[in-house]
Amino acid sequence: MEYHQIARSGQVPEGVVRRFFAGAVEVALSRSEGEIHAMSNYCTHLDCLLSSGKVTDEGLLCSCHGSVFDYDSGEPLQPPATRPVTVFPVKEEGGHIYVGIDEGLAEAAMRRRAAESRRLSPPAATS
């Protein structure tokens, strides 16, 4: 697994969630009780951006319909979401935030609609 430096520590103060990118992967970085957390930026309910949500004591709140996702497991603690959001390993060193991403995590963190259209698209024509 490769760790990507995606933010400076000061860019994610306590109680704040912000969007960052690791290549093409969109990551919601948040800080709660001093600890940094990294999740896919797409809510598993209807793809709203979690970086537009709120940090709560329980987890990250999606501002669209109120689902809350556990920081560590990504499991939804409040409906309407029923599927966990992808959580990335994260570390903070020397004033920088690093997120661990491999191919599987990057795929799992895709927008739901993008993942579905990829599954539904017909195989490429062969000549």
Ligand code: FES
């Ligand atoms: S899109 Fe997040 S709760 Fe509906």
